[in-house]
Amino acid sequence: MVNLFNIALVGLLGSAAAQTQYTSTGSAAVAAARATALTLSPTSNVVGRTFDRFVQIWLENVDYVDAIADRMLSLATQGISLTNYIARTHPSQPNYVAVAGGTRHDITDNNFQRLSSSIKSVVDILEDGGVSWSIYQEDMPYSGFQGNYKNQLTGADAYVRKHNPLMSFDSVTGSATRSAKCKNFTMFERDLATNKLPQWMFITPNMTNSGHDTSLNFAGKWARNFITPLLSNSNFNGGRTLVMLTFDEGSYERNNQVYAVLMGSAVPSSRKGTTNSTSYGHYSVLKTVELNWNLGNLGQNDVSANAFF
Ligand SMILES: *[C@@H]1O[C@H](CO)[C@@H](O)[C@H](O)[C@H]1NC(C)=O
Ligand SMILES: *[C@@H]1O[C@H](CO)[C@@H](O)[C@H](O)[C@H]1NC(C)=O
Ligand SMILES: *[C@@H]1O[C@H](CO)[C@@H](O)[C@H](O)[C@H]1NC(C)=O
Numbered sequence: 001m002v003n004l005f006n007i008a009l010v011g012l013l014g015s016a017a018a019q020t021q022y023t024s025t026g027s028a029a030v031a032a033a034r035a036t037a038l039t040l041s042p043t044s045n046v047v048g049r050t051f052d053r054f055v056q057i058w059l060e061n062v063d064y065v066d067a068i069a070d071r072m073l074s075l076a077t078q079g080i081s082l083t084n085y086i087a088r089t090h091p092s093q094p095n096y097v098a099v100a101g102g103t104r105h106d107i108t109d110n111n112f113q114r115l116s117s118s119i120k121s122v123v124d125i126l127e128d129g130g131v132s133w134s135i136y137q138e139d140m141p142y143s144g145f146q147g148n149y150k151n152q153l154t155g156a157d158a159y160v161r162k163h164n165p166l167m168s169f170d171s172v173t174g175s176a177t178r179s180a181k182c183k184n185f186t187m188f189e190r191d192l193a194t195n196k197l198p199q200w201m202f203i204t205p206n207m208t209n210s211g212h213d214t215s216l217n218f219a220g221k222w223a224r225n226f227i228t229p230l231l232s233n234s235n236f237n238g239g240r241t242l243v244m245l246t247f248d249e250g251s252y253e254r255n256n257q258v259y260a261v262l263m264g265s266a267v268p269s270s271r272k273g274t275t276n277s278t279s280y281g282h283y284s285v286l287k288t289v290e291l292n293w294n295l296g297n298l299g300q301n302d303v304s305a306n307a308f309f
Contacts, residue, residue, distance in 0.1 A: 023147030051266035067259035079263035102300025144179030
């Protein structure tokens with residue numbers, strides 16, 4: 001299938017750029033795309049029912065029982081721990097698709113997937129409601145990049161498409177303005193420093209920091225070091241910010257229960273350090289966002305899911 005966005009890019013560059021422009025990892029191709037890639041940092045101020053900013057941070061592949069045994073749960077004192085949160089499926093990619101789309105859209109693997117441009121995701125309803133959004137993916141080489149990217153010195157996997165919740169949607173990759181809001185951590189730091197963070201965001205650390213290629217202990221340390229200063233940064237946590245830290249999935253050996261904690265200034269101090277045993281999952285995240293900003297729904301599993309608030 002021909003990608004319309006790449007045709008537009010050929011026109012833009014005035015050259016015969018290959019159709020693989022946005023997936024190519026050759027250094028010349030990356031440098032060329034980086035030099036021209038559109039990057040956008042929209043903001044908005046739509047007042048929500050319970051929070052005015054929502055941030056999701058996903059780590060990789062840890063069972064609930066292991067997470068609660070780890071020191072990372074020092075973060076639990078900062079928020080509400082969800083003690084009955086079940087991930088959707090295995091492997092990674094359909095979990096990420098599910099949290100954006102309200103269903104895994106029949107995806108059952110980590111392969112390069114493309115969902116038809118008529119298939120909607122959370123960003124359609126966010127945009128309809130005027131709620132600004134961005135996703136931040138560590139080590140993505142430039143905004144809108146559609147491939148996988150390795151550490152250029154060591155060759156280790158760094159950024160992977162399967163951990164990006166929006167990249168499988170042609171309704172995102174086929175849009176220049178939506179692609180421009182799929183950014184890296186350089187842009188996160190810039191948006192944070194310039195007070196240009198959006199109201200909805202999804203953050204994926206690289207394969208090292210997420211724990212995928214390391215351990216829970218490593219990922220937990222990364223999460224504490226990343227989140228703690230943000231909680232005292234008013235550009236991030238000012239107003240009513242809700243931060244959810246969780247895992248995409250557990251191991252194949254157990255019931256796919258994962259740890260999730262809700263933090264940030266939107267959580268009243270009286271509820272910090274508490275637990276909640278309501279049945280939740282990745283579709284609850286969508287439902288919570290939909291109710292908070294009165295966005296309607298995607299007509300998928302988001303409709304019947306339990307909301308956090
Ligand atoms: C992150 O993306 C921006 C925008 O496309 C790009 O200019 C920058 O070089 C990227 N950072 C890294 C470390 O690749
Ligand atoms: C992941 O990011 C960290 C910095 O946050 C860096 O030290 C590490 O090398 C990166 N991992 C890979 C595989 O590039
Ligand atoms: C937790 O549980 C109750 C149900 O007892 C629910 O109404 C409440 O909103 C829940 N959510 C959170 C995040 O505590």
